[in-house]
Amino acid sequence: MLLENKVFEDLAIGDREELRRLCTLDDLIVFANVSGNHNPMHLADHDGDGDGIPEALCPGMFVGSLISAVLGNVLPGAGTLYRSQQFDFLGRASAGDELISSVEVIAKDAATGCVTLKTEVRQARDDSVILRGEAVVEAPKVRIHSDVADLPGLIVQRHRHFDALLDRAAPLPALRTAVACPEDANSLGGALLARDHTLIDPIFVGDAARIRATAQDMGADLTGIEVIDIPDHARAATRAVALVNEGRADALMKGHLHTDQLLRPAIDRATGLRGGRRFTHVFVMDVPGLAHPLLVTDAAINIAPDLKTKVDIVQNAIDVAHAIGIEVPKVGVLSAVETVNPDIPSSIDAALLSKMAERGQITGGIVDGPLAMDNAVDMAAARTKGIVSPVAGQADILVVPGLDAGNMLAKQLTYISHAEAAGVVMGARVPIILNSRADDDMSRLASCAVAALHHHRVSGKVSGQGSAK
Numbered sequence: 001m002l003l004e005n006k007v008f009e010d011l012a013i014g015d016r017e018e019l020r021r022l023c024t025l026d027d028l029i030v031f032a033n034v035s036g037n038h039n040p041m042h043l044a045d046h047d048g049d050g051d052g053i054p055e056a057l058c059p060g061m062f063v064g065s066l067i068s069a070v071l072g073n074v075l076p077g078a079g080t081l082y083r084s085q086q087f088d089f090l091g092r093a094s095a096g097d098e099l100i101s102s103v104e105v106i107a108k109d110a111a112t113g114c115v116t117l118k119t120e121v122r123q124a125r126d127d128s129v130i131l132r133g134e135a136v137v138e139a140p141k142v143r144i145h146s147d148v149a150d151l152p153g154l155i156v157q158r159h160r161h162f163d164a165l166l167d168r169a170a171p172l173p174a175l176r177t178a179v180a181c182p183e184d185a186n187s188l189g190g191a192l193l194a195r196d197h198t199l200i201d202p203i204f205v206g207d208a209a210r211i212r213a214t215a216q217d218m219g220a221d222l223t224g225i226e227v228i229d230i231p232d233h234a235r236a237a238t239r240a241v242a243l244v245n246e247g248r249a250d251a252l253m254k255g256h257l258h259t260d261q262l263l264r265p266a267i268d269r270a271t272g273l274r275g276g277r278r279f280t281h282v283f284v285m286d287v288p289g290l291a292h293p294l295l296v297t298d299a300a301i302n303i304a305p306d307l308k309t310k311v312d313i314v315q316n317a318i319d320v321a322h323a324i325g326i327e328v329p330k331v332g333v334l335s336a337v338e339t340v341n342p343d344i345p346s347s348i349d350a351a352l353l354s355k356m357a358e359r360g361q362i363t364g365g366i367v368d369g370p371l372a373m374d375n376a377v378d379m380a381a382a383r384t385k386g387i388v389s390p391v392a393g394q395a396d397i398l399v400v401p402g403l404d405a406g407n408m409l410a411k412q413l414t415y416i417s418h419a420e421a422a423g424v425v426m427g428a429r430v431p432i433i434l435n436s437r438a439d440d441d442m443s444r445l446a447s448c449a450v451a452a453l454h455h456h457r458v459s460g461k462v463s464g465q466g467s468a469k
Contacts, residue, residue: 003074003144004144005076005077005078006075006076006139006140007079007139007142008108011105011108011139013105014104015104016103018103019069019100020098020099020100020124021066021099021101022098022099023058023093023097025044025056027058027062028059028062028095032059037059039059040055042057042058055094056094058094058095060089063089063131064087064131066099067085067101067131067135068082069101071135075103076139078144079139080140082135082136082137083136083138084135085119085133085135085136086133087131088132088133090129090130090131093130098125099121099124100121100124102120102122103120106118113141114136115137115139116136117134117135118132119132159288159420159442162286162420162422162442162445162449165324165446165453168324168453169199170197172453174198174200175201175250175451176200176201177194177201177448178203178205178240178252179202179240180206180233180257181205181207181233181257182204182214183214183255185214186256186437187254187256187435188214188255189441190444192215193441193445194444194445199449200251200448200452202225203227203243203248203249204225204226204255205227205239205243206229206256207231208227208228209229237257237262237265240265241268241272241273242271245271250430250455251430251433251455252432253432253451256437259300262432263279263301263425273429274427274429275428275429276427277426278313279425279427279428280297280298280302281297281300281423282295283295283406284423285413286419286421286446287417287419288417288418289417294377294398295317295321295329296400296406296409296410296413297316298313299410300425301403304403307349310349310353313399314333314353314362314399315363317329317331317426318363318365319364319454320450322364322457323450328365329365329396330391330394331365331396331397332368332369332376332392332399333353334369334370334371334373334401335369335370335371335401338371338372338385339370345401346370350399351370353367353399354367354369366390366391368389368390369399371392373409375387376395377394377398378393379393380393420440420446421443422443422449423439423443424447424451426454431451
C-alpha cells in the first residue's frame with residue numbers, strides 16, 4: 001500500500017477522508033492479545049453478561065483505533081503524532097459489522113503546527129454513528145511517500161474449522177465405539193472427553209485393572225461404561241473388532257496400543273472389517289489462516305502406494321470431505337513438479353488419477369495433478385506458473401506420493417504452522433479413529449466428530465435406500 005501524506009501547509013479546513021473496515025472475530029482475538037483486555041464481552045466463544053449468548057462486541061478502543069488508521073495512513077498521513085483524542089461512544093459494533101471511520105479538519109494552529117479534526121465512526125449498513133469525537137495531532141513536517149507492503153502479517157491460532165466440525169456433529173446420536181486398550185491418561189481421557197461431548201458411546205476393551213486405576217488417578221468416573229477385561233493387547237484388539245461384527249459398535253478407536261496391533265485383526269480377510277477398498281488414512285487438518293479444512297492422505301498406513309491403491313486413497317478422502325460438509329472437494333495430487341516427467345513416477349500417477357476422475361473411475365470430487373505443493377495451495381503461485389485448473393491454488397485434499405512425504409507434511413503443518421490434526425482410517429466397514437499419543441484434546445474430539453459425521457452420512461444413505469425399496 002502506497003501512502004502519501006499531507007504536511008501542515010497542505011491541510012485546509014474541511015479536508016475529509018475515510019476508511020472502511022470489516023471487523024472480524026480474528027480482529028477481536030488479536031486486540032485482546034495485544035491490549036491485554038480479555039473481557040469476555042469481546043470474545044466470540046464466551047458469554048460476558050450471563051445471558052447465555054456470546055456477545056462478540058468490538059471493544060470501544062478497538063473502534064477508536066480505526067480513527068488512528070485514518071490519521072496515520074491518509075489525513076494527515078505518515079508522520080502524524082497524537083496530542084489528544086476525545087471520544088463519545090454512541091453505539092456498539094459486533095464482529096461481522098463493516099465500519100466507516102472518518103476525520104475532518106476543523107482547525108489549524110500555525111504556532112504549534114497542530115491540527116484539530118472531527119472524528120467519527122459509522123455503521124456501513126445504516127450510516128448510524130457509533131463513535132464521535134475530536135482529535136488534536138501534530139501534522140507531518142516533511143512530505144513522505146511510504147510503501148508498507150512488507151509489513152509482517154498476523155495469523156490467529158484459532159481452530160474455527162474444528163469448532164464447526166464439533167457443532168456439526170453435536171446433534172447426532174453418540175457413535176457406539178469400541179475403544180481398544182484405553183489404559184493411559186491420554187487415550188482414556190480422550191475417550192471420556194468424547195463421551196462427555198456426546199460424540200461417542202464407548203465400550204472399553206483392555207486391561208480392566210489398568211483402565212480403572214488410570215481413571216482413579218485422573219479423578220474420572222466410569223459409571224455406565226462397559227469394560228471388557230482382556231489384558232493382552234492383541235486379543236483386546238481382536239475383541240474390539242468382534243464387537244463391530246456383532247453389531248454392538250459402529251466405530252473402532254485406538255487406545256494405548258500400537259497401530260499395527262489394532263489394524264491387524266481389522267484387515268483379517270475372514271473376521272476383519274474389510275469394506276471393499278484398501279485401508280487408507282486421512283488427516284483432517286485445521287490450519288490457522290487457511291479458509292477451509294485441509295485433508296492430507298495417506299500419511300500413516302500405505303508406505304509406497306501403487307496406482308490402484310491411490311485410487312482408493314483419493315476416493316476415501318473424497319468420502320471424508322463429503323462427510324464434513326465439502327460438497328465438491330478439490331483434490332490436488334502432489335508431486336515435485338506440475339508437469340508429467342517420466343523420471344518421476346508420482347507425476348505419472350497424478351496424471352493418471354486426474355484422467356481416471358474425468359472418466360468417472362473416481363467420483364464425487366475434482367481431481368487434478370501433478371501439482372507441486374506451492375501451486376496446489378497458493379493461487380498466486382499457480383498463476384505465476386500459468387496453471388489453469390479448478391484445483392490449483394485451492395485444493396481441499398492433498399494426495400501425497402507416499403507415507404514419508406505425507407507424514408512429513410502433516411507434522412510440518414502441526415508443529416510449524418500450528419495446525420490441529422484429526423485422524424481417521426477409511427476403507428473399513430466402519431470408521432477407525434486413529435489418535436496419536438501427542439494429540440491434544442481438540443484433535444481427539446475432532447477425530448471422533450469426523451467418524452461420527454461419516455457414519456451418519458453412510459448410515460443415512462443405507463437407511464434411505466432401504467426405505468425406498
